[in-house]
Amino acid sequence: MIARNGSIMVSNANASGRRLSIYPPIHIVVAKASQLVWDVKDALAYMQKRYGQEIPTMISTITGPSRTADIEKRLVLGLMAPKSYICFTFRRPFLAMLTFYLQQTPVASVIFFFTLVTSIYTFSHEQLYGKLMLHPYSIARKQRLYTILTSGFIHKDWGHLLFNMITFYYFAFGLEQMLAQASPYGHLLFAVIYLGSLVLSDIPTIIQQKNNYGYYSLGASGAICAVLFSYILFNPKMTIGVMMIIPMPAYLFAFLFLGYCIWASKKHRTGLTMMRISLVHYQD
Structure with a gap:
């Protein structure tokens, strides 16, 4: 260079x-x-x-x-x-840290890097949004089925990407480590949780908007939620910082957040997850 x-x-x-x-x-x-x-x-x-x-x-x-x-x-x-x-x-210390992540949490590392690259690349190539975003109208007619996955690796803007990736960083790497320690198939289980949730979270939207030609959606919020709540199941008594300020027990946050999602879905809001709420994990 x-x-x-x-x-x-x-x-x-x-x-x-x-x-x-x-x-x-x-x-x-x-x-x-x-x-x-x-x-x-x-x-x-x-x-x-x-x-x-x-x-x-x-x-x-x-x-x-x-x-x-x-x-x-x-x-x-x-x-x-x-x-x-x-x-x-x-620098060398960062390379050592990168090697550690790739060895201990390879699936989360690849997802994290791939999401960053595809999202940033799409920011400067806006014509790709139409090709990669979820389009329920087409999917209901057995077209563009690949968008069920690709829509989860792109984001609307820097704020959307930042909030999702901050939450992913704090919870996804730790979750994969815990799964790997609990089972020899832990890395595979993490991939199933993340990708499976990415697909399952799109099904209600596809059903609701299957006749709406003008409806598109994007983002990894469904999968991020699955990672967050899976982590809470392993450690329900940890303290979560809402908006990086307000401390709250994880189990209480889970109930409140589910209530918020139900309310927001009735209001037909999108990006229900990290576009609204930023989370930080504080060690007890």
């Missing part, structure tokens, strides 16, 4: 060869802080030091998405290379 102009330097010395910097619609870079250099000459020196006499035949620097105005002199993004770039830079 080159600090001076915010670029990344890539080569064909990898399994994907020259295709890596051309074919993918989104390019995700995961790098160590030690790979950050000041200038292009420093990056070339790094390449020379790393590969020695086996210097790659293709070395390229990338600064942002592909841009071209060759067609009718209109600026087009992503025509000849990836349209979006996301860069993660990790």
Whole structure:
């Protein structure tokens, strides 16, 4: 990574060869802080030091998405290379933590990362909303059945994503660890709870809105609720912070929250879960 102009330097010395910097619609870079250099000459020196006499035949620097105005002199993004770039830079302690999460809670880690990436990518590619959102009218006619799952991995905006992912972070990783300790199939059980709840929570909406062509919905609130309440079953006496401020026993919060969901459903509100209430787990 080159600090001076915010670029990344890539080569064909990898399994994907020259295709890596051309074919993918989104390019995700995961790098160590030690790979950050000041200038292009420093990056070339790094390449020379790393590969020695086996210097790659293709070395390229990338600064942002592909841009071209060759067609009718209109600026087009992503025509000849990836349209979006996301860069993660990790220090060693963070890498150790990342390794820990992947080893101890692999399912939750993958869901967390995949939801973040797909949601952020969709924010800048709004045409995907129509393809990925739940559409009960189509599903009732056996079309676009895949949206039952895909709608749970995208979010309306940053606030929607933030609240859901904060709750997921505080409860999903702990739940998978407890399930893994209780059963050799714990990781599989967590996947069943999350994905199964994602599907089941959409069924009432599909039934209610099956003749409403203009109705769409999205978000992981149903699955997040399942994770939250599953965690409460394991630890009902823990203290939950409502709105990150108000302390409340978990079992009391569960009853109040269910009451809120019933009331909100009668008011035909959407996003019943974390768009309204943010939760934090306080250790007793």
